[in-house]
Amino acid sequence: MSREPQMPAAMMAAFAGMQGGAGVASAFAVALVMHTLEKWQEPTGKELERALKTAERFKLSEDLAIFLPPEPGRFASHTKKDGYKGVVMALKRVDELPAGERAEAVAQVRGLLGAG
Numbered sequence: 190m191s192r193e194p195q196m197p198a199a200m201m202a203a204f205a206g207m208q209g210g211a212g213v214a215s216a217f218a219v220a221l222v223m224h225t226l227e228k229w230q231e232p233t234g235k236e237l238e239r240a241l242k243t244a245e246r247f248k249l250s251e252d253l254a255i256f257l258p259p260e261p262g263r264f265a266s267h268t269k270k271d272g273y274k275g276v277v278m279a280l281k282r283v284d285e286l287p288a289g290e291r292a293e294a295v296a297q298v299r300g301l302l303g304a305g
Contacts, residue, residue: 217276217279217282228303231255240257244257249281253283256302257280260273283298
């Protein structure tokens with residue numbers, strides 16, 4: 190028996206309205222906030238090491254590792270795991286942008302998440 194996708198309607202609407210290079214940063218910020226449901230803080234120490242290892246595993250650039258939230262645990266719900274996959278996919282889209290757009294998208298993500 191196949192399970193239904195668990196993407197909330199608000200997130201689907203956000204992704205639908207944010208197509209193209211300019212909306213990638215917004216799409217990622219929405220995915221991250223929907224996944225964590227808490228204020229973003231730049232990781233330091235062990236959290237940063239964990240984020241760098243995770244970014245390497247997902248073949249993401251090191252400068253985007255700071256945006257990776259902690260991975261859901263082994264016994265986490267499918268909803269939580271699907272939300273995490275959405276965050277990683279949105280980050281991969283940011284990583285695929287050309288250099289100029291990518292730098293702008295990273296700055297937009299930082300601004301949208303409240304990091305200035």
